[in-house]
Amino acid sequence: MRTLLADDNSEIRAALRLLLAELGESDLVEAADLGEARAAMSAASFDVVLLDWELTGSGDEDTGGERQDEAGAGTDEAVCQSARFVREAKANAPCCRIVALSGRPESRAECLKSGCDAFVSRTDPPDGLVALLADMRPGPAR
Numbered sequence: 001m002r003t004l005l006a007d008d009n010s011e012i013r014a015a016l017r018l019l020l021a022e023l024g025e026s027d028l029v030e031a032a033d034l035g036e037a038r039a040a041m042s043a044a045s046f047d048v049v050l051l052d053w054e055l056t057g058s059g060d061e062d063t064g065g066e067r068q069d070e071a072g073a074g075t076d077e078a079v080c081q082s083a084r085f086v087r088e089a090k091a092n093a094p095c096c097r098i099v100a101l102s103g104r105p106e107s108r109a110e111c112l113k114s115g116c117d118a119f120v121s122r123t124d125p126p127d128g129l130v131a132l133l134a135d136m137r138p139g140p141a142r
Contacts, residue, residue, distance in 0.1 A: 001137050002027045002045065006037040007052040007101065012122075016050060019126060023133060033057025034085050041089055046096050048136055049089060053102040053111055053119075054078045079107075083114040090115050097136050099129075 003020060005028060007013050013030055020028055029044065031037035034057050037049070056078045086098055097118070100111035105121040112119060117136075120129045 001025055001047045001133075002029075004029050004031060004037060004040050004046045004049045006031040006034070006040075006049060006055055008032050008055055008057070009052070012052070012101075019130070020133075023130065025133070034081055037085060038088070041093065041096075045093060047138055048133065049096060049098045051082065051085070051098055051100050051116070053082050053100040053104075053107055055085075056081055079110065083110075086115045099132065099136075 003025060005013055005016055007016070010032070013032075017028060017030070029040050029046070031040050034055055037051070037055070040046075082100070089096060089098060098116045099118045099120055100107070100116040101120050101122060102111070103122040105123060108119040108121070118132055120132065
């Protein structure tokens with residue numbers, strides 16, 4: 001399973017890299033910001049993106065702090081950038097599954113509304129992510 005791991009925290013990337021290796025997943029590309037994630041998505045196709053929901057660094061112009069989403073609710077710039085990344089990724093690679101990762105469990109609804117296929121809280125045990133990734137593996141049903 002080709003996986004893009006987009007997270008600015010090198011320790012979290014290292015932990016997820018080890019977890020994926022234990023699952024036999026070695027086809028992994030890492031990105032430390034949204035600009036790198038966009039470049040990776042342009043250069044290759046992925047089955048799964050593990051996306052830090054608060055990731056920034058899109059390489060786009062500064063959108064200026066607090067933003068309004070479509071419903072008029074205030075959201076911070078990082079969330080706006082992540083939501084924009086998800087929309088772009090889904091438009092260009094509709095079969096790619098995007099899993100939002102966040103230390104804020106209250107972000108679940110917002111992530112799913114933005115088009116993510118799944119949400120995993122960093123406060124949850126890793127078993128949930130392991131099961132989710134097993135379900136996302138392409139190929140015959142298990």
